[in-house]
Amino acid sequence: MTFPDARRPVFLNLFKIRFPIGAIASIGHxxxxxxxxxxxxFLVAAFxxxxxxxxxxxxxxxxxxxxxxxxxxxxxxxxxxxHLLAGTRHLLMDVDIGSSLPxxxxxxxxxxxxGVVVAAMLFVGLRS
Amino acid sequence: xxxxxxxxxxxxxxxTALFMLGCILVLAVFLxxxxxxxxxAWRAWMSRPIAMVVVVLLFTALFFHAWIGLRxxxxxYVHPLPLRALLFVAVSLGLLSLEVWVVVILAGVRGAxx
Numbered sequence: 338m339t340f341p342d343a344r345r346p347v348f349l350n351l352f353k354i355r356f357p358i359g360a361i362a363s364i365g366h367x368x369x370x371x372x373x374x375x376x377x378x379f380l381v382a383a384f385x386x387x388x389x390x391x392x393x394x395x396x397x398x399x400x401x402x403x404x405x406x407x408x409x410x411x412x413x414x415x416x417x418x419x420h421l422l423a424g425t426r427h428l429l430m431d432v433d434i435g436s437s438l439p440x441x442x443x444x445x446x447x448x449x450x451x452g453v454v455v456a457a458m459l460f461v462g463l464r465s
Numbered sequence: 466x467x468x469x470x471x472x473x474x475x476x477x478x479x480x481t482a483l484f485m486l487g488c489i490l491v492l493a494v495f496l497x498x499x500x501x502x503x504x505x506a507w508r509a510w511m512s513r514p515i516a517m518v519v520v521v522l523l524f525t526a527l528f529f530h531a532w533i534g535l536r537x538x539x540x541x542y543v544h545p546l547p548l549r550a551l552l553f554v555a556v557s558l559g560l561l562s563l564e565v566w567v568v569v570i571l572a573g574v575r576g577a578x579x
Binding site for chain 1: 505
């Protein structure tokens with residue numbers, strides 16, 4: 338990798354950049370993505386337990402319903418909801434839907450609020 | 466890093482996203498209208514060949530998507546090249562072993578019968 342000018346400014350320092358609403362939705366997309374990726378081993382482990390035997394199936398359900406399991410579930414619901422909404426926003430922007438600045442700012446708000454709302458709905462709705 | 470350079474990761478990221486989005490919408494409908502499954506019903510459902518194929522495809526798409534996403538994060542935030550390479554190899558091996566694990570799990574379901 339060679340750059341014409343190695344001293345060019347690099348604007349990735351998270352402590353120095355100002356964050357407009359679109360940037361918050363965007364960094365949320367990354368953070369939720371990393372959270373979801375970190376959950377993958379646990380997802381596959383739970384998938385295995387759920388299919389091994391009646392007993393391990395019950396164990397997996399019990400773990401999910403423990404206080405720590407519920408907390409993890411809530412965080413993962415938010416991560417999934419935010420990541421899906423922000424991702425859909427990106428996909429639509431790729432085909433030039435909602436890519437003007439005023440609309441993009443509006444949809445960024447919708448994504449941020451929608452992630453929280455959908456997470457809460459999933460958490461309440463899927464506990465039965 | 467030319468291993469996954471140019472437009473390809475961008476395209477893979479979007480194709481896997483669309484596929485997973487479709488699967489999740491179908492799953493949401495199942496969860497909304499279906500009854501909670503017992504262990505036996507869940508296992509029987511998962512041992513059908515069509516379910517296995519879809520689940521393997523879904524996990525594969527998921528792991529590819531995570532691979533490219535994590536690669537992008539590493540490229541942006543981890544600057545020392547040896548550390549970046551080390552983390553990238555770790556992520557790759559981790560996801561690859563998860564893929565193998567999924568196949569082993571499904572082979573177990575298939576092997577034990579229903």
